[in-house]
Amino acid sequence: MGLRWHAVTAISLIYAYFATSRTSVLGFLASFLVAWVVQFSLFAVWAVILYPTFFSPLSGLPEPSGNGWVMGQWRRIVDERPGGPMLDWTNSIPNNGLIRFRSLFNQERIMPVSPQALKEVLVTKNYDFTKPSEFVTGLGRLLGIGLFLAEGEEHKHQRRNLLPAFAFRHLKDLVPIFWDMSREGVLVMADKVLAEAQQNSDEEKLPPKTAVLEISDWASRMTLDIIGVTGLGRDFGATKDPDNDLAKTYNVLFSPSPQAQLLGMLQLFLPGWVVNMLPIKRNSTVGHASAEIRGLCADLIASKKRRLAAKTLDDHDILSVALESGGFTDENLVDQLMTFLAAGHETTATAMTWTIYMLCLHPEMQDRLREEVRSRLPSLDADATAAPVSALDFDHMPYLNAVCNESLRYHPPAPMSLRVSAVDTTICDQHVPKGTRVMIVPLAINRSRELWGPDAGEFKPDRWLPYFEGDKGAASGHAASNYAFLTFFHGPRSCIGQGFAKAEFACLLAAWVGRFRFELRDEKDRDEGKMKIKGIITARPADGLWVKATVLDGW
Ligand code: HEM
Known part of the structure; x- marks a missing residue:
């Protein structure tokens, strides 16, 4: 309202x-x-x-107790990790599929928590629920007004034209590229560790061949290069260069600074164009960064178009597919590229960061995974052409797939998102007036005890392995419903890059764990509950993830 x-x-x-x-x-x-x-x-x-x-017609819905007189649950929402309070409410408030909570100034939010409620919001009544306007004015500057922010018929049209780039057959062909780039990236990382290890002083007490790395920065640079090559046909060279301009630009854009949070809050009350014009530093930083990325995307399009005109274009990256579809204007293509650049690298980098964290907490899982990787894949030192890998190699690595799935379940990189009802509608027969804000919270659903059982809050890759011969439940992690795994959403607005991300993630993780042993640098980080977790769209450790990485021999 x-x-x-x-x-x-x-x-x-x-x-x-x-x-x-x-x-x-x-x-x-x-x-x-x-x-x-x-x-x-x-x-x-x-x-x-x-x-x-x-x-409010929603006032009869179950809600958390302890509402502030004016601020509802706002204090908890900003103090805790993104999605944290909603996870608690999902597991503690009896409900019929919907929970209501109050946000800043008691603004109402409803949260679908049952498979039926999620199905209606994400699938059967998907177009009744749109992204709120502040997404367009706020996120639009980071993501471009591409597929992520399009609505209705425009969204259907864009999605149809982009889908061929994500077809199964095409993704299979990308696996050797993902592997090759992961391999090269890890070799750069290993050189860096070995060079630093030689300079370690005695006080640091690090084992041989070991150095301290900030993992999320490495993950971001590698995934940026991967989406550069496979999405846009351009190698940005960010893995080799820690000062890479584009990587630094994204680093600034996705840093959860207090000013970014303030702007996000103001978007709720003021028109987006007013917020974007406020004379504060974050606005000019985002403005410059966004202009830079737009310029880069426009250059890439111009160069591809020249090749398309000269009939020398034989690339299969996302940009080439979009260009050949003929369904986009140049201006719109720039927005699509911005979307894929941002949506396609921060998310996977966040998944990598959390997986390394979980494997540091569970060294026995790390060892088991390394064993499988080393027994199934050629060494990173092997010549890529002499020892090629294919999608099939990864299909035959059950523990790797189990660890990837469990990490995506336990730490969904995008822990929550928002919709607003565009019309008067219903969810599970509850009347939902036009303009109601609907919070979709993968973190809460992915760890719901109702959907996953009493061990929902435990990190257990084994739940993705068959419990007995022919056990079909393994494919869904033995959850009660397909809607229990919400990391990529479901339905017409689910993540178009899901298959891409999973294949890339498996390659990166296999290469990293095959070559390194990871341990947390700081003991205090073992307590996940006390970790500061923040983010814009994605949520990661606020101060980065610092680990001791040891280069291991024998593979
Ligand atoms: C682990 C990695 C990833 C995760 C967890 C993830 C998650 C998500 C989620 C939750 C959404 C829906 C958000 C919403 O509607 O509010 C989404 C949408 C989207 N994602 Fe991903 N994503 C990942 C990787 C990727 C990659 C690699 C790409 C591109 C190559 C990509 C491109 C997109 C696009 C374009 C959309 C908008 C789809 C639409 O609205 O039709 N994502 N993603």
Whole structure:
């Protein structure tokens, strides 16, 4: 529910016009202000207290206790990790598929938590629920107004034209490229570790061939290079160069700074274009970064178009597929590329970061995974052409796939997202008025005890392996429903890059764990509950993940 600024201003003007003699400008202004403030105050009492408490059709839904008088559950929402309070509510509040909670100024949110409620929001009534307008004005600067932010018919059209780039057959062909790039990246990493290890001082007490790395930075640079080559046909060279401009630009864009949080909050109350124009540093940083990325994407398109015109284009990257479809204008293609660059590398890098963290907490799983990798894949030192790998090699690595799935379940890189009902509609027969905000929380669903059983809160890759010969439940991690795994969402707006991300993730993880042993640098990080986790779209350890990486021999 938003204040109707135009109506309030018009009523205030009319009041001031009739209430004053119109000879005094000051008198007119004072009356205008008084009328404005009175209306605003009445609205605030209605919107913040009366409506959510007594009049909302959603007020009968179960909700967490301990609401602040004005701020609802806001304190918890900002203090805890993204999605953390919702996880707690999902597991503790009895419900019929929907939970309501109140956010800043008691704004109502509803959260679908049963398979039926999720199915309606994501699949059967998907187009009743759109992305909120602040996504377009806020995220649009980072992601471009591409597939991620398109709606309705425009979304269907774009998705249809982009799908061939993600077809199964095409993804299979990408696996050797993913592997090759993972292999090369790990060789660069290993050189760096060995060079640093030679300079280790005695006080550091690090084992031989060991150095401390910040893992999320390495993961981001490698995934940026992978999406560069396979998505856009350009190698950005970020893995080899820690000062790579594009990597640094994304690093700044996705850093959860206090200013970024403030802007995100203001987007809830002010028109997006006003927020984007506020004279604060974050705005100019994002403006410059976004212009730089746009320029880069425009260059790439121009160069591909020249090759397409000269009939020398035989690439299969996402950009080439989009170009050949003929379904996009140049301007729109720039937006699509921005979307794929951002959505296609931060997410997978976050998955890598959390997986290394979990494998540090569970060294026995790390050893088991390494054993499988080393027994199934050629050494990283082997010549890639002499020892090629294929998608089939990865299909035959059950533990690798189990670890990847479990990590994506336990730490979904994008822990929550938002929708708004575009029309009056229903979820599980509950009336949902137009304009209601619907919070979709993969972190909460992926760890729901109702859907996963009493061990939902444990990291257990084995749940993805068959418990007996012919056990079909392994494919869904033995969950009660397909909707229990929400990491990539479901339905027409599910992640188009899901297959791409899973294949890339498996290659990267196999190469990293095959070559290195990872241990946490700081003992205090063992307590996940105390870790500061923040993020814009994706959620990672706020201060990075610092690990001791040891280069291992024998493979
Ligand atoms: C582990 C990695 C990834 C995760 C966890 C992930 C997760 C998601 C999620 C949850 C959504 C839906 C968000 C929403 O609607 O609010 C989404 C959408 C999307 N993702 Fe991914 N993603 C990953 C990797 C990728 C990759 C590698 C690409 C591209 C190569 C990609 C491209 C997209 C696009 C274009 C959309 C918008 C789809 C649409 O609205 O039709 N993602 N992703």
